[in-house]
Amino acid sequence: MKVTLKIWRQKNRKEAGKFVSYPVDVENVEMSMLECIDVLNETLIEKGEEPVAFEHDCREGICGSCGFMINGVAHGPQPATTVCQLTMRHFKDGEELILEPWRAAAFPMIKDLIVDRRSFDRIIASGGYISISTGNAVDGNTHLIGKETADRAMDAAACIGCGACVAACPNASSALFTGAKIAHLGILPQGKPERDRRALGMVGQMNAEAFGSCTNIGECTGVCPKEIKLEVIAVMNRDYLRASIRRRDDLGTTISPFAEWSTGAKFDSATAKE
Amino acid sequence: MILDSKAPTGPIERAWDQSRFDVKLVNPANKRKHSIIVVGSGLAGASASATLGELGYKVQCFCFQDSPRRAHSIAAQGGINAAKNYQNDGDSIYRLFYDTVKGGDFRAREANVYRLAQISVSIIDQCVAQGVPFAREYGGTLTNRSFGGAQVSRTFYARGQTGQQLLLGAYQALERQIHAGTVTMHPRTEMLDLIVIDGKARGIVTRHLVTGTITTHFADAVILGTGGYGNVYYLSTNAKGSNVTSIWRAHKRGALFANPCYTQIHPTCIPVSGDYQSKLTLMSESLRNDGRIWVPLKKGDKRSPDQIPEGERDYYLERRYPSFGNLVPRDVASRNAKAVCDEGRGVGETGLGVYLDFTDAIRRLGEKTIRDRYDNLFDMYQRITDENPYKVPMRIYPAIHYTMGGLWVDYNLQSTIPGLFVIGEANFSDHGANRLGASALMQGLSDGYFVVPYTVGNYLATNKFPTVLETAPEVREAVACVKKTIELLLSIKGKRTVDSFHRELGKIVWDYCGMSRTAEGLQSAIGKIRTLQEEYWKNVNVPGSGEDLNQSLEKAGRVADFFELAELMCIDALDRNESCGGHFREEYQTPEGEAQRDDENYSYVAAWDYRGPGNPPTLTKEPLEFHYVHPSQRSYK
Numbered sequence: 001m002k003v004t005l006k007i008w009r010q011k012n013r014k015e016a017g018k019f020v021s022y023p024v025d026v027e028n029v030e031m032s033m034l035e036c037i038d039v040l041n042e043t044l045i046e047k048g049e050e051p052v053a054f055e056h057d058c059r060e061g062i063c064g065s066c067g068f069m070i071n072g073v074a075h076g077p078q079p080a081t082t083v084c085q086l087t088m089r090h091f092k093d094g095e096e097l098i099l100e101p102w103r104a105a106a107f108p109m110i111k112d113l114i115v116d117r118r119s120f121d122r123i124i125a126s127g128g129y130i131s132i133s134t135g136n137a138v139d140g141n142t143h144l145i146g147k148e149t150a151d152r153a154m155d156a157a158a159c160i161g162c163g164a165c166v167a168a169c170p171n172a173s174s175a176l177f178t179g180a181k182i183a184h185l186g187i188l189p190q191g192k193p194e195r196d197r198r199a200l201g202m203v204g205q206m207n208a209e210a211f212g213s214c215t216n217i218g219e220c221t222g223v224c225p226k227e228i229k230l231e232v233i234a235v236m237n238r239d240y241l242r243a244s245i246r247r248r249d250d251l252g253t254t255i256s257p258f259a260e261w262s263t264g265a266k267f268d269s270a271t272a273k274e
Numbered sequence: 275m276i277l278d279s280k281a282p283t284g285p286i287e288r289a290w291d292q293s294r295f296d297v298k299l300v301n302p303a304n305k306r307k308h309s310i311i312v313v314g315s316g317l318a319g320a321s322a323s324a325t326l327g328e329l330g331y332k333v334q335c336f337c338f339q340d341s342p343r344r345a346h347s348i349a350a351q352g353g354i355n356a357a358k359n360y361q362n363d364g365d366s367i368y369r370l371f372y373d374t375v376k377g378g379d380f381r382a383r384e385a386n387v388y389r390l391a392q393i394s395v396s397i398i399d400q401c402v403a404q405g406v407p408f409a410r411e412y413g414g415t416l417t418n419r420s421f422g423g424a425q426v427s428r429t430f431y432a433r434g435q436t437g438q439q440l441l442l443g444a445y446q447a448l449e450r451q452i453h454a455g456t457v458t459m460h461p462r463t464e465m466l467d468l469i470v471i472d473g474k475a476r477g478i479v480t481r482h483l484v485t486g487t488i489t490t491h492f493a494d495a496v497i498l499g500t501g502g503y504g505n506v507y508y509l510s511t512n513a514k515g516s517n518v519t520s521i522w523r524a525h526k527r528g529a530l531f532a533n534p535c536y537t538q539i540h541p542t543c544i545p546v547s548g549d550y551q552s553k554l555t556l557m558s559e560s561l562r563n564d565g566r567i568w569v570p571l572k573k574g575d576k577r578s579p580d581q582i583p584e585g586e587r588d589y590y591l592e593r594r595y596p597s598f599g600n601l602v603p604r605d606v607a608s609r610n611a612k613a614v615c616d617e618g619r620g621v622g623e624t625g626l627g628v629y630l631d632f633t634d635a636i637r638r639l640g641e642k643t644i645r646d647r648y649d650n651l652f653d654m655y656q657r658i659t660d661e662n663p664y665k666v667p668m669r670i671y672p673a674i675h676y677t678m679g680g681l682w683v684d685y686n687l688q689s690t691i692p693g694l695f696v697i698g699e700a701n702f703s704d705h706g707a708n709r710l711g712a713s714a715l716m717q718g719l720s721d722g723y724f725v726v727p728y729t730v731g732n733y734l735a736t737n738k739f740p741t742v743l744e745t746a747p748e749v750r751e752a753v754a755c756v757k758k759t760i761e762l763l764l765s766i767k768g769k770r771t772v773d774s775f776h777r778e779l780g781k782i783v784w785d786y787c788g789m790s791r792t793a794e795g796l797q798s799a800i801g802k803i804r805t806l807q808e809e810y811w812k813n814v815n816v817p818g819s820g821e822d823l824n825q826s827l828e829k830a831g832r833v834a835d836f837f838e839l840a841e842l843m844c845i846d847a848l849d850r851n852e853s854c855g856g857h858f859r860e861e862y863q864t865p866e867g868e869a870q871r872d873d874e875n876y877s878y879v880a881a882w883d884y885r886g887p888g889n890p891p892t893l894t895k896e897p898l899e900f901h902y903v904h905p906s907q908r909s910y911k
Contacts, residue, residue: 012822028548030658035552038773045771045826050818053825055340057513059553061654062438063344078657085657110484111823118461121341125453129446130405133328134321134723137396137403141360144414153407154432157439161343185405 001026001093005040007052008100013109019098029089033076034059034066036088053112059084061225064160067167068113069100074164074223082162082225102167105210106174117163119209120177127201128181130191143189156184158226165220165228171212176220178206179232182239196243203240277530277881277896280684281385286902290389293685297728298735305330308734309493311478313465313520315342317437317715318698319499320444321722327451329727334491335448335457338464338483338515338828343445346501346513347718350437351558351651353419353429354401354715356394361418365426367391372903374713377423377603378678378706379855379871380905381536383879383898385685386703390713393720398430400723404443408432419647421711422559423603423910429712434558434651440715444722460491464828466759467752468496468524468694469742475524475694476742477749479756483828486821488756490749492742495693495730498524499722502677502699504537506836506843507788508780510674511543511556517832518839521681521700529689530881530894532682532702534839535847538709538856539789540675541607544658545627554673555658557630558651559711562600562607564635564644565668567591569628573618579629579667590614598910605708605856605869606910608672612789613867615671622669631667672789676714678705678856679846682881682896686729687721690881693737695730697721702879707855760820763830768813772829775810776836779803783840787847790858796848800841807837842882842891849893852876864907873905 005024010017024040031039034056041051057065061082068083070076076086091097099113107115145153157180165176182199185191191198214233221230282289300308308331312323315337323335337345357370370391375382398416402408408430409417418427432439451457462483469477469490477492503518504510525531542557568589570582590610592599600607611628614620621627636644641664645652652663659669680702681689687703689696698718705713742749786799810833818824853862853869854876862870879896 027550030547030660031550032552035550038552039550042771042773045815045817046769048815048817051826053823057339057344057515058346058349059514060349060555061657062349062435063339063346063513065339065344080653081657085654087658087660089660114823117340121343121449121452121459121461124446125449129450130403131450132400132403132447134325134400134447134727135396137399140358140398140402140408141415143402145410146414147410147412150407150410153405154439157405157407157432157442158435160438161341184407188405188407190403190405 001029001088003036003088003091003094004096005037006096006098007112009052009112010109012111026088029087031088032059033070033083033086033088053114055114056084061085062160064162067102067162067164069102069167071098074102074168075225080225080227102163104166104172106172107163107166117161119211120161120163120174122209123174123178123202123205124181126205127194127198128185130185131194145188149187153184153187156180156187156228156232159228160226162225164223164225166211168219168223169212170217170219171215173214174206174211175214175233175236176224176228176230178202179236180228183232183235186235186239195239196247199236199239199243200247203236275883275894277682277690277894278684279383279896280686281383282685286385286388289385290392294728297732300731300735302330306332308332309334310730311491311493311496312336312499313478313497314345314499314501314698314700315445315448316345316347316499316501316698317441317444317718318700318722319497320345320441320448321719322497322499322697322726323457324444324447324451325723325727326730327454327456330456333451333457334460334493336460336463336465336478336480338462340461342448342459342461343442345441346516347441347715348438349513350715351434351556352421352560353431353436353712354397354440355421355428355710355712356398356430356716357391357428358395358398360416361427363426365428367395369426370394370428373424374704374710375706375903376908377708377710379708379869379908380706380873380877380900380903381533381854381898382704382706384900384902389725390704390717390720393724394716396724397716397719401440401443401719404447406432406439406443419560420563420601422562422601422607423710429560431560434560434648437715440719444719465520466523466756466831468527469749469752470527470691471742471746471748474692474737479752481756481760484823486819486824488753490744490753494734494739495695497695497697497726497730498681498700499697500700502680503836503839504674504677506780506840507674507784508777509546509551509554509784511540511554514553517835519832519835521696522835522839524681524689524691524694526884527691528884529691529694530682530883531679531842532879532881533679533707533846534843534882535787535850535857536678536707536855537674538604538676538678539608539672541604541611541672542630542670543673544655545622545624545669545671555654556673556675557655557668557670559604561630561648561651564639564647565600565630565632566634567600567628567630569614569619569621575619579621579631588614588619595910602910603708603710605858608789609858611672627669627671629667630670632663633667636664674784674788676709678702678707678709682879686732687726688729688733693733695726697726707857759831759834760827763814763816763827763834764820766812766814766816768815770813770815772814772816772826772833775806775814776829776833779806779833779836779840782806783843787840787844790860791847792860793848796844800844803837803840803844810834810837845891846880846882849880850876869908871905877905
């Protein structure tokens with residue numbers, strides 16, 4: 001079968017980008033979307049042109065490196081599937097596929113289909129962990145954690161940090177990503193002592209980056225390759241609200257951060273930390 | 275050269291305690307004066323960076339991906355072993371030690387393996403404390419599954435995403451230290467050379483993958499946790515970016531490379547479907563707990579599996595190995611799959627596949643239980659093959675998965691270059707000639723959380739570190755060497771792409787230095803590799819420039835190193851005139867077709883020294899002594 005890939009080409013952040021169309025012969029529909037670009041790139045290199053730059057690594061849907069929009073849908077038409085595992089059998093002969101990078105102010109452009117997602121790392125660094133240094137742990141069975149609780153934590157922990165949620169959101173919000181980590185750690189007894197700090201720190205950082213606010217549209221969960229549930233955002237909001245009320249005295253600000261957040265005012269994340 | 279393993283003498287149970295007591299400590303106030311470079315952010319690299327940061331050292335961590343969370347440890351599915359004996363089924367530290375030495379076909383260093391088994395227990399505790407959501411029983415306790423090569427249930431898991439959860443635990447610990455300012459992270463930065471001054475590792479040369487800038491970084495010690503070299507085969511279960519470059523360039527600076535021919539072929543991967551294929555997908559070995567492996571009894575039987583009656587099927591692993599059945603170690607399972615396919619009894623379009631059938635398990639346990647255990651794996655299989663494994667047996671075939679060889683390290687995980695430590699899959703240490711399932715995660719975390727933080731401290735406390743100047747001749751030479759290679763690769767502008775060379779190289783290594791090897795084949799492979807390598811340096815086409823993001827250039831440098839490594843693998847395989855673990859020489863097998871070791875002549879670690887381009891490497895042997903687990907013919911019958 002034949003498809004036309006209409007791909008966003010942009011040399012770097014400074015130069016303007018444009019779409020370029022490339023016809024590609026798909027010799028086997030078992031081929032993945034990324035392998036289809038591999039084939040295209042081989043022909044481009046042979047012609048002396050620059051291949052299409054795209055991010056990828058494990059190619060089994062778990063590392064979170066890959067991802068771009070296909071005809072306006074993050075990771076393409078197949079639910080719960082990253083582009084590295086999206087096989088060409090889901091497309092029709094002669095179809096035109098428009099590939100473009102994640103578009104969000106918090107994900108600055110690098111080249112072609114590659115963007116910079118370090119804002120995600122900074123959100124995690126602002127509290128997305130349990131503060132336990134190596135050597136401090138008690139026996140793993142000391143905390144009894146019922147199967148249902150462990151399963152709920154695992155559901156949230158499955159996030160691969162690919163950024164599809166942000167790309168799909170009309171507000172470019174990272175609430176699903178941030179909520180997933182807050183929910184994963186907050187559900188577990190080990191994570192409870194730091195729940196307030198975590199919510200204030202992570203949400204604060206999320207607002208300090210150029211992400212938009214969540215307005216409960218739900219596109220994020222629809223495209224999420226790991227099917228992270230929308231309820232993690234509710235968990236995040238609850239934790240954040242509770243933390244900002246409980247810790248209002250030591251935040252050093254006259255308006256509660258929650259009020260700032262809901263009105264879109266800038267919240268200084270530095271004051272959210274001790 | 276004499277290789278001193280520095281393995282403690284005396285009772286093995288007390289060896290690690292004793293060496294922890296013997297290490298010299300760095301005063302807490304002095305720790306922040308010492309800088310440490312960690313290359314790689316997988317389980318080993320991230321856990322080492324985080325722990326060293328917690329201790330107060332000044333750490334710089336490097337990875338080539340956009341974020342440390344992408345490292346390929348993330349893709350490990352099945353689980354992590356620990357001798358907790360929570361199941362009360364007779365497990366113990368000694369049994370895990372015994373199983374690992376035996377599983378490695380008596381080619382690992384006993385003291386290292388014992389320490390690994392001891393530490394395994396602390397790893398689980400540490401990870402639980404970090405919030406890793408391991409599978410639990412209804413009553414709230416941790417649950418286990420069994421894995422190949424063991425008769426006890428000691429594998430902890432988080433669905434089929436154990437590696438992901440453990441890595442995220444280490445990544446979060448790392449991000450905590452980044453936030454605290456003890457660790458500086460350098461993503462999208464690839465190490466291209468090691469700086470050795472006065473015989474000590476003092477820094478690295480890197481290229482930033484977006485700007486192309488070549489930079490030097492100095493430190494008092496360098497730790498490499500850069501993973502394995504399975505991508506030398508082109509098609510493997512490794513991530514596309516996994517490469518040998520960091521350890522290979524350290525090898526060229528004087529670090530000995532041990533047992534390069536010990537590579538692991540994983541028995542349960544989705545079979546290859548075409549030439550365009552870019553990588554192979556693993557199906558966790560844990561599936562062998564409930565799946566039964568079979569092929570038709572008759573050659574060339576093209577009936578669909580449900581049309582083949584029970585009596586015309588050959589459950590060959592259960593038949594040949596009644597006590598371990600489908601749970602024999604990986605090397606044995608892989609070799610048997612190849613054997614039945616070579617007999618013409620393979621299934622699927624290519625004939626290179628065997629069935630992994632869940633019908634009996636579903637009948638016995640119900641579809642719900644199977645779904646609970648393996649749901650995401652079954653989904654993944656269906657996504658790739660468009661077949662429903664709840665109804666139709668999976669088709670699987672062996673693929674390259676892990677490399678037991680790596681840089682030689684002593685008991686302290688220090689290479690033959692003082693100050694250069696190597697951890698995780700990048701070193702050769704604990705798995706001998708074959709790694710058991712669920713042991714890689716254990717080793718990566720053991721090295722990173724619990725071993726290297728002590729041993730690096732000892733090195734720092736007992737050495738002096740004069741300031742390194744950018745103008746030092748060793749530094750200039752290393753930078754010049756990196757720049758020269760990049761310029762050369764960009765200047766050839768030949769006719770063939772990097773990938774086309776890589777694919778051809780991989781085919782040679784797979785055919786001659788893969789699942790089974792012969793002296794004749796290995797000799798011809800060396801010739802073929804050299805011919806192809808010569809063409810590479812004349813005819814490769816790397817488009818673009820070195821001054822911006824250039825993925826072809828990144829690959830070109832890595833493939834150049836794979837060529838040199840491939841030759842060394844063949845030389846090592848040729849030197850080892852015996853079969854052991856993943857290294858199967860057709861000339862050396864028992865009458866039943868099992869691997870035939872030669873303990874009298876080959877009970878050693880083969881450590882190779884680089885002697886410059888065109889010169890044959892020299893071999894140094896580290897003899898292996900077994901005081902506890904006495905070598906015997908491995909039997910899983």
